[in-house]
Amino acid sequence: MSTVLLTGFEPFAGDDANPSWDAVSLVEVSGAELVTQLLPCVFDESIAVLRQAVVAHRPDLVIAVGLAGGRDVITPERVAINLNDARIPDNSGRSPVDEPIVDGGPAAYFTGLPIKAGVAAMRAAGVPAAVSHTAGTFVCNHVFYGLMHLIATERPGMRGGFVHVPYSAEMTAAAGASRPSLPVETIAAGLAVFVETCLKTSDDLRVSAGTLH
């Protein structure tokens, strides 16, 4: 039976909750052993915690999940770039600007997951989703790049990638905000479908998920 490691982030930017962790905590998958890990929203330390979880659990599949506040739908990420550029401080107070994540590492890694098949499966399950081509330059992209670099340099048999999720409906309601959101339960359902699709799909769909810009 495959082992799956799902990670979510702690709250940041003054929020009380982070829907990535709230949803990851609710995910249930059949036919695989699921391990979850909370990551700190801190440069470097987040990758270190992820690495420890990989060493401890030896997962076949790792999916890191983070919040993309303002997005409308669940967005599996296509590409991680070798860049830290923090618009706000991380949870330790650090704000790296224009630093590589890995000195001498490649400029980018593409995801190792069948993201188009995963988006199609989430949509078929009634959960809005779309492929994204930028994970930003903060801790989410940082962890995504760190994960792909770990796979490329140390764990060639492991598969991994990153998924961004919208604000939760619950946080949005509590904040009295008018912004796109989905209930935590819907996000969790989408993540479960995504995990199961990754487990049973080796080659991604050849359908367009491109963007004009």
Added chain:
Amino acid sequence: MSTVLLTGFEPFAGDDANPSWDAVSLVEVSGAELVTQLLPCVFDESIAVLRQAVVAHRPDLVIAVGLAGGRDVITPERVAINLNDARIPDNSGRSPVDEPIVDGGPAAYFTGLPIKAGVAAMRAAGVPAAVSHTAGTFVCNHVFYGLMHLIATERPGMRGGFVHVPYSAEMTAAAGASRPSLPVETIAAGLAVFVETCLKTSDDLRVSAGTLH
């Protein structure tokens, strides 16, 4: 026991579904008799069907619900204006431009519902919501104005208003779209809370729900 009439619309603009009706069909309220009615997305005929339902069921409270595709949250409407101005044809093919809904009627009616209390209650229940100050100039505003005019001229003891809902997550997923949405079940839960708040609230909250523009 109070009787509540909840209406939703049939699909329009080429859609296969209308989340207003999908959600209304799922609403359950305690402590009141609930009657639901599907309205055609047609000028005049929609008001006629609403009126027949009012005559048949003699409700104490009428809440008409419609789709506001593109909005992030559930939005009780504050004001109906005496204007038809159709950007697209209604489901009968008619596109009235700059016509009053009621000849000689007042320019506008304010809602008869405690919309601020209703928004607060939906938020407390984890459902994103906000007050809106425009119901547009299509069939939704038309029905809202027609309902308020009916109350003003013929049914002084009845209370009524209008609520716009976002796209459903299910429609959005099926369309492969990236746009704000909420699951039908979440919308229905929000509407149930709204109905119950209206039933037990006579004076609205005095908190700001204003917009700068």
Added chain:
Amino acid sequence: MSTVLLTGFEPFAGDDANPSWDAVSLVEVSGAELVTQLLPCVFDESIAVLRQAVVAHRPDLVIAVGLAGGRDVITPERVAINLNDARIPDNSGRSPVDEPIVDGGPAAYFTGLPIKAGVAAMRAAGVPAAVSHTAGTFVCNHVFYGLMHLIATERPGMRGGFVHVPYSAEMTAAAGASRPSLPVETIAAGLAVFVETCLKTSDDLRVSAGTLH
């Protein structure tokens, strides 16, 4: 020769500038005498200053202009509602909630201007524009309603209305923001076209400018 009164607002909400006044200050029209007036962003006082300018200059046409930060294009307003509901304090610190602008006044006034013809003329001149159906519930709607009430009750021969403008490109650049904006000069050019269209148009175009919600 006709006399035209154009008003703009002082800065509010912590801004250093208000593009409504910046643009009004640049407007030039041919074939009419143009008077401009700065309005305070204060409930009641704004209407008082507008009234004084009307008394002093006896204009044939009054167009009040205000900022609608976040809108993409110039938006002549269709309807003013009899409601103050301040989300933020005005420049005197007052935040009225759910108060009528005029006790016993009608729920709403429709604009007295040919806004569809004005939008068409701005577009023909290369300036993006669209009709709006809500002027909000803050000082802009307040002044718009006050102006229409003045016309209805005291100045039947005068014509008047309201136009919202986007953020200026200059303010947006200075703020380092990513938000829709137009250069002050473009806004002024649009307003000049709008004024000239109002001067020469008595009956508005019968084309749809409606919204679905």
Added chain:
Amino acid sequence: MSTVLLTGFEPFAGDDANPSWDAVSLVEVSGAELVTQLLPCVFDESIAVLRQAVVAHRPDLVIAVGLAGGRDVITPERVAINLNDARIPDNSGRSPVDEPIVDGGPAAYFTGLPIKAGVAAMRAAGVPAAVSHTAGTFVCNHVFYGLMHLIATERPGMRGGFVHVPYSAEMTAAAGASRPSLPVETIAAGLAVFVETCLKTSDDLRVSAGTLH
């Protein structure tokens, strides 16, 4: 004196104009020889035309400009990825899906331009601008990647990068659309400032221009 090559694209996706070329055609810079080149909105052929212009003019600096319809401000791009994924056909009817731009090329190239200094200079000149971290997966990203690959493999002394521009106000007005836009003249003024900043800046500013996602 330095030679600068500025490119813009032909219209695509059914548009009558492309503000990238409209603006590039208006750019004037002092202290450098400026050459402009129209590129076809066609995979591969666009890179071939760009290469020919580089061979013919031997520029010191190449800035390719493209349309990012829907963006609010001018956005110099930070990173090009080695991926074609066409959501719509290019102007020759081809829609490559999940193909590398250069077989065996690096996953991404970072821009060779001081984009943060360029954004700061545009803002100081009153033109709204911001750094972008995704150029999409269509012909814009394709040309950007092709340019950076040409520099990396054949023209080490040449500098180059890509700038996305919003819809023009003129196109937006003609389309009767409500969407973010800037006048062609404003876009051209911004591009001129950007070119001049690149000419006089070797090391980019160390300020954050990051995004959370």
